[in-house]
Amino acid sequence: MKNKHSKWLAMPFTVWATIFIIIPLFMILYYGFVNGEGTFTWENILAIGEPEHLKALGISIVLSLIATVICLVLAYPLAMILSRLGINQNSFIVLIFILPMWMNFLLRTLAWQTLLEKTGVINSILSFLHLPALNIINTPYAIVLGMVYNFLPFMVLPIYNAIIKLDKDVINAARDLGANGAQTFTKVIFPLTLPGVISGITMVFIPALTTFVISNLLGGGKILLIGNVIEQEFTQASNWNLGSGLSTVMMLFIVISMILSSIFDKDGEGGMF
Amino acid sequence: MKKFIERFYVAIIFVFLYAPIVTLMVLSFNQSKTRSKWGGFTTEWYSALFKNDAIMQALYNTLFIAIASSVVATIIGTITCIALYNMKSRTRNAMLAVNNIPMLNADIVTGISLMLLFISFGMRFGMETILLAHITFNIPYVILNVMPKFKQLNPNTYEAALDLGASPIYAFFKVILPEIMPGILSGFLMAFTMSLDDFIITHFTKGAGVDTLSTKIYSEVRKGIKPEMYALSTIIFLTVFVLLLIVNVAPAQKEKRMALEREAAKNGIIKKSLFKPRTKKWMNRIVAVILTIALIIGSVQLYKKSGGTNQVVVYNWGEYIDPIVLEMFTEETGIEVIYDEYETNEVMYPKVASGATQYDIVCPSDYMIQKMLENDMLAEIDFDNIPNIKHIDENYMIQSREFDPENKYSVPYCVGTVGILYNKTMVEEPIDSWDVLWDERYKDNILMQDSVRDAFMVSLKRLGYSMNSTNPDELEEAKEDLIAQKPLTQAYVVDQVRDKMIGNEAAIGVIYSGEAIYTQMENPDLEYVIPKEGTNVWIDSWCILKDAPNKENAEAFINFLCRPDIALINFEYITYTTPNVEGRALIEDEAIRNSEIAFPDLSKYENLETFRYLGEDADRMYNNLWKEVKSE
Numbered sequence: 093m094k095n096k097h098s099k100w101l102a103m104p105f106t107v108w109a110t111i112f113i114i115i116p117l118f119m120i121l122y123y124g125f126v127n128g129e130g131t132f133t134w135e136n137i138l139a140i141g142e143p144e145h146l147k148a149l150g151i152s153i154v155l156s157l158i159a160t161v162i163c164l165v166l167a168y169p170l171a172m173i174l175s176r177l178g179i180n181q182n183s184f185i186v187l188i189f190i191l192p193m194w195m196n197f198l199l200r201t202l203a204w205q206t207l208l209e210k211t212g213v214i215n216s217i218l219s220f221l222h223l224p225a226l227n228i229i230n231t232p233y234a235i236v237l238g239m240v241y242n243f244l245p246f247m248v249l250p251i252y253n254a255i256i257k258l259d260k261d262v263i264n265a266a267r268d269l270g271a272n273g274a275q276t277f278t279k280v281i282f283p284l285t286l287p288g289v290i291s292g293i294t295m296v297f298i299p300a301l302t303t304f305v306i307s308n309l310l311g312g313g314k315i316l317l318i319g320n321v322i323e324q325e326f327t328q329a330s331n332w333n334l335g336s337g338l339s340t341v342m343m344l345f346i347v348i349s350m351i352l353s354s355i356f357d358k359d360g361e362g363g364m365f
Numbered sequence: 366m367k368k369f370i371e372r373f374y375v376a377i378i379f380v381f382l383y384a385p386i387v388t389l390m391v392l393s394f395n396q397s398k399t400r401s402k403w404g405g406f407t408t409e410w411y412s413a414l415f416k417n418d419a420i421m422q423a424l425y426n427t428l429f430i431a432i433a434s435s436v437v438a439t440i441i442g443t444i445t446c447i448a449l450y451n452m453k454s455r456t457r458n459a460m461l462a463v464n465n466i467p468m469l470n471a472d473i474v475t476g477i478s479l480m481l482l483f484i485s486f487g488m489r490f491g492m493e494t495i496l497l498a499h500i501t502f503n504i505p506y507v508i509l510n511v512m513p514k515f516k517q518l519n520p521n522t523y524e525a526a527l528d529l530g531a532s533p534i535y536a537f538f539k540v541i542l543p544e545i546m547p548g549i550l551s552g553f554l555m556a557f558t559m560s561l562d563d564f565i566i567t568h569f570t571k572g573a574g575v576d577t578l579s580t581k582i583y584s585e586v587r588k589g590i591k592p593e594m595y596a597l598s599t600i601i602f603l604t605v606f607v608l609l610l611i612v613n614v615a616p617a618q619k620e621k622r623m624a625l626e627r628e629a630a631k632n633g634i635i636k637k638s639l640f641k642p643r644t645k646k647w648m649n650r651i652v653a654v655i656l657t658i659a660l661i662i663g664s665v666q667l668y669k670k671s672g673g674t675n676q677v678v679v680y681n682w683g684e685y686i687d688p689i690v691l692e693m694f695t696e697e698t699g700i701e702v703i704y705d706e707y708e709t710n711e712v713m714y715p716k717v718a719s720g721a722t723q724y725d726i727v728c729p730s731d732y733m734i735q736k737m738l739e740n741d742m743l744a745e746i747d748f749d750n751i752p753n754i755k756h757i758d759e760n761y762m763i764q765s766r767e768f769d770p771e772n773k774y775s776v777p778y779c780v781g782t783v784g785i786l787y788n789k790t791m792v793e794e795p796i797d798s799w800d801v802l803w804d805e806r807y808k809d810n811i812l813m814q815d816s817v818r819d820a821f822m823v824s825l826k827r828l829g830y831s832m833n834s835t836n837p838d839e840l841e842e843a844k845e846d847l848i849a850q851k852p853l854t855q856a857y858v859v860d861q862v863r864d865k866m867i868g869n870e871a872a873i874g875v876i877y878s879g880e881a882i883y884t885q886m887e888n889p890d891l892e893y894v895i896p897k898e899g900t901n902v903w904i905d906s907w908c909i910l911k912d913a914p915n916k917e918n919a920e921a922f923i924n925f926l927c928r929p930d931i932a933l934i935n936f937e938y939i940t941y942t943t944p945n946v947e948g949r950a951l952i953e954d955e956a957i958r959n960s961e962i963a964f965p966d967l968s969k970y971e972n973l974e975t976f977r978y979l980g981e982d983a984d985r986m987y988n989n990l991w992k993e994v995k996s997e
Contacts, residue, residue, distance in 0.1 A: 102448030102460070104441050105504065109463050112501040116478030117466060128981065144989075144996040170378055173371045186551045187609050192382050193558045194605060195389055195598045196582050199590070203385035205861070206392075206400050209870050213388065230856045241381065249551045250513055256547065257517045287513040294465065295509055302471045312856025313815040316995040319471055326473045327711040328817055329988035330981075339474045349465065 123336035136337020145321060145338065152317040155232060156300035159239035160247075163296045164289065166240070167247040174248075175255040185252065189245040201238060201309045208234060208310070230312030238306035239296075246295035254288025255281075294349055301345060318342065386602065393595035399887055400590075401868025410592040411600075417593060419688065420581060424597065426492070427561060427577040432656060434499035435507075435556035441500070442507025442556075443549055447537075449508075450515040461512070467502040475502065476569035480721055483570065490572035490721050498570040499563065503556035510552030514545040568712065573678050573705040573722045584683025584706035586860050588939070589883075591684075676701040677918035680717065680724040682905070683708050685779070686926075687938035694925050700918045717910065718742065725913040726922060731904050732818070732976035734775050735768035739978065743774045744909045750920035751776065753927035760967055761944040764902055767975040775906035776923050779941040781878035782902055782965060782973075783819065784895045786862065788888075791872035799827035799896045801873060803846070808853045812865060812874035815857035817991040818976060819901070820847060823875060826898045832974050835983045844990040848997050857995070866891055877903070879941030881962050893962045899972025904944075 127133045139145060174185050192200065207213045208229040215225045228234045258281065266276045282289075304319035318338065325335035393411070397404025414420060449457045467475055479498050488494055518541065526536035564579040571580065582594055683706040691702045705724070707713040710733040717724060718740070729737060737743050748754055754776060761777045769775045787796050791810065802811055802823065814820050822832040824843035834840060855871050862874040867887045876884070881893035907926070909919045925931060932948030942963050943949060952958040967973060979987075 099448060099451070101444045102452070105445035105448070105460070105464075108441060108501070108504070109460075112479065112482070112497065113463055113466050116475070116482050119478050119481050120470075120474055144992045147996050166378065170375065173375055184609060186547070186554055187605075188379075189382070190551075190554050190558050191602065191605060191609075192386050194561060194601060195386055196579060196594075197562045198564070198579075198582055198586070199389055199594065199598060200385045202400060202590070203388040203392075205864075206388055207384060209401070209865070209868065211401075211869050241385075244378075244382070246555075249555070250510065253510070253547050253551060254513055254517065257514065257544075284517075287516045291509045291513050295468070295506075298465065298468050304471070308815070309861070312854075312858070313995070314851070314854070314857060316992065320995070321992065322471045323473055324988065324992070326471075326477065327709065329984060330711065330714065331985060331988065332477070335474070339470060342470070343466070347462065349462075 120336045120339055123332050124340040125337075127333055136334050137340060139334055139337055140341045144316070145318070148316045148321050149318045151232075151315060152301055152319065155236055155317070156239065156297050159236050159243065159300050160293055160297045162236070162240050163244050163247040164293065167244060167251055167292065168289075171248055171252040171255050174252055186249060189248050193245065197242070198305065200242075201305060204234075204238060204241065204310060205229070208237075229310065230314060232311065232315055234310040235307050235315060235317075238310040239300045239303065242303075242306065243296040243300055246299075247292040250288040250292045250295070251285060252288075254285035258284055290352075298345065298349065302342065389595050390599045390602070393592055393599045395592060395595075397887060398589055398592060399864050399867045401864045401870065402887060404887075410596040414593045414596050414600075419576070420578075420593060420597060423576040423578050423581045426575060427579070430492070430495055430499055430577060431557050431560040434496055434503050434560050435553050436656065437500045438503035438556045439507050439549060439553045442504045442552060443511055443545075445504075446508055446511040446515050446545075447541075449512065450518075461508070464505045464508050468505050472563070472565035473569075476566040477715065479566065480569040480716075480719060484719055484721055490570065491575055492572075494570045494572070495567055495575065495577070498566050499560045502563070502566060503560055506555040506559055507549070507552035510555060511545055511548040514548035518544055568707075569716065569721075573680070573724060574703040576706075580706075584708050587682060587708055588684035589860070589863060675699060675918070676703055677915045677922050678703045678705070678723060678725045679922065680705045680707065680713065680722075680727045682706065682728060685728065685905075685939060687934050690926070690931055690934055693931070694922060698918075698921055698925070700915075700921065702922070723912070723914060724910055725915045726907060726909050726919040728778055728905050728907050730976070731765075731768045731906075732978045734906060734908055735978035737908065738769065738774060742911050744911050744913060744916060745773050746776065746909055746923070747916075747920060750917065751924040751927065753924050756927055756929055756932070756945050756947040758944045758946050761904060764967075764975055765904055765906065767977055768904075769906075775908050776927065777904050777906045777944040778926065779879065779905045779939060780903065780944050781942045782895050783814075783822065783875065783877055783900050784881070784893055785873060786866055786876040786881055786884060786891055786893050787873045788866065788869060788871075789890050789892055791869070791890075795892075796873070796894055797897050799823055799898050802875070803827075803850050803853065805853065807872050809855045810872035811850075811854045812862050812871045813850070813854045813857050814862075814875045815859050817987050819875070820857075820991065820994070821987060822901050822976075824850075826896070826900060826972065829898065832901060833977045833979060835979055835986070837986065840986060840990055844994060847994045851994065851997055877941075878962055878965070879939070882940050882957070882960065885962075895965065895970055897971075899970065899974065902967065902973045902975050904975060 124136050125132055125134075127135060140149065177185070205212070208226070209215070210225070210227065210229065212229070218225055228237065262280060262284070263276060266280045271279060302319040302322070304317060304323045307313070307315055307317045307320055322335050322338050322342075325331045325338065329335075392400055394406050394408065395402075395404055396407040396409075445460075449460060452460070470478075476498075479494075479501070483490065483494050483497075522544075523536055523540050526540045527533065531539065562579065564583050567577055567580055568583070571577075578594075578597070582590060585591055585594070677700055679702055681704070685706075691704060694700065695702055705722070707716070710730050713727065713729065714733065714736070716722065717727060717737075734743070757777055761780055762772055764780075765772060765775055765777060785796055785799070785801065787801075792801075793806070801807065802813070814823070818832075821840070821843055824846045825832045825834055825839065828839070828842060828846065830836075830839045830843070834843075856865075858865065858874075862876045863880045863884055865871055866874050866876070867884050869888070869890075876893070878893065878895075881891075884891050885893070907923045909916055909923075913919055926935070927945065929945060929947035929951055932943045932945035933951045936943040936945075936948060936952070940963075949958060949964060957963060
């Protein structure tokens, strides 16, 4: 559907994005590059180098990477199993993953507290069965669990969507040509579903990187993530300049994800289009 | 065997996804208002829910915003994907990067930047601004879901359609659209869900009196989320679930029967099929009609402006007034109350300061009142219009001078102390000092306050310094102590102290006195004490904003709240100490009227202080030190 007029179709988004994404972005950049008196400074940007901020950023990256990997490992086989249930059930499967999110995020996260606490539901069940208690509340494990719980649907859906679009003939052809199960998967199925995987990774990693509610409620506020720092600067400290500066630095991750997806795109352009 | 493992795996994932949902459903039948204690089975929250107009209105707003914003976002997102698909990969990647910005930016950054944008456009804050904001953060989810489908498209089918004489538009609808439909659908659903769930961005872009379920839930956090919310979530969830089953299971069965019939027809048993494959289209039409009706009603709602000029716009803490009081006020004075809620001083301040919404009257805490005074945001109150001020305890008027030196700008509404709540069965001796928070024996059993000033107050008081100290050496010392304390603390929490202490999750917690009375009612093992080193006496007071359009109405409102019978109604609802002496005298329950926790004799304690605003530099110093503690 190459069509020279289709360019115009980008207009609504371009206009919308300019007004509601780019202009506000420049407002944030402005705050990020001035101090309280309104004079130019690099201070707020370089503040990322301060030990507390670097540490918070490091922990955030590590925890969200772990959560992303767990989501991917859980989601891929799940999507494959679900895809075999038959094409008619598409919307049903999408909804079944999204439905839990229709209970408010805060309520769901609080419910995890009720489940995980020392005297919580899971531990009551475990002690009733004479099993050792599960003590992960207020630790990084609980934060990762919270991230996986909240963002898993974002990984399952794009992968599921990619898998059900797979041409069965391609898989059969691979088999006919002598590929075993593992080879079919690594050489055919996985590469063909890569766009879904990439968008899944983006949709999990990026929101996980800036979350602060999960670390407050499930991590007991004992682990400072970069999201917590930014949130604290805006709300508790009323220091919009530093908050904006750190947010600006976080935009680097958009650039990185952009570079990553363009690398994978290059792969794709040969076989996919 | 393989099938079994697969089923087992799917089952485990679903248990994981739905465990919290089931928990919330169970809690909606819980007699007790706290999530950590089972108080017996009840359905009262369900009946209370339907009587609660505010929640019903919020539900309506939420659905309207979610539907409208995700429909618009889906349309824009999908046509954008068509354009992106045809672009050079460099342009495409640049646009996708822009698209990712709203997802990556912390919500609060997006929220505040959109607020600033709307202010610079001179827009009226209300439903429209929320809609614009929601469409903005919904588009990325649509694009991220639809784009992969485009990448998987086989361009030849579209070319083939064109070769066979289809117009580009016809070919799009007949060839491309069915292929990308699953992506559009999941994009729409995800957009809908994100809109349903958003809080921070909505908060900063909404106008007074426009509430969504999320903003309602968050405003309840400080005083404890009411089980009505669990009940409502349960109803929404079950409704959607049942609809889902009907829509999906019914056609599947019909198809089966149709297949059988076709088979039968082939064999000549039945001549004509009784079922026509109409179900899906029929369903689609119903959905379309419902959506359209909802949007039309919503648009009408959108432009229904609050007509009356005789009004007062109130901005108060969540759950900080008995709703009946607002009705009584309107009935007696004819003044309409537009009511809006916030959940921390710091979230209130930028909204008021930006002038995004023209409020008349707010209820900040002590240090925030001083900050607003210093920034010239408050109006002098005409006390001739507030004769009921005479009912307010003189002690609290004197204490107020810490932040309002001449008692000209504020009228105390709720007051209290900060102290230690401990579980008598879990500590070895009665507690009277902040030192216990550093006691190794209670490792992992201590709950600290997760806010800068409150945490430093504890440490500074323990060291014998002022909690308003700006002396770097004193603060450094206090910081070192807080770092030393960190391994002993179970968690840094704000409102969760209440539920965790009731549920016997910890032995000791730092808590506001107003919550202590409630926690004791739920768990009699709990005891509250004001430590001997002194503590914070906090005061939340009514203040009128500088350019309040309805200043006299605001004064009438304050005067009304200072009436003893009204103060009593509010005390019974909020359970926070009222400074209203006459109101206190009206309390029937003698135990509460004379409660040392609710009404402490402040003269008995030493070193009581009230927070002052210390200026930007000191604020920054505190925040940096707190970050050092938290990142340790």
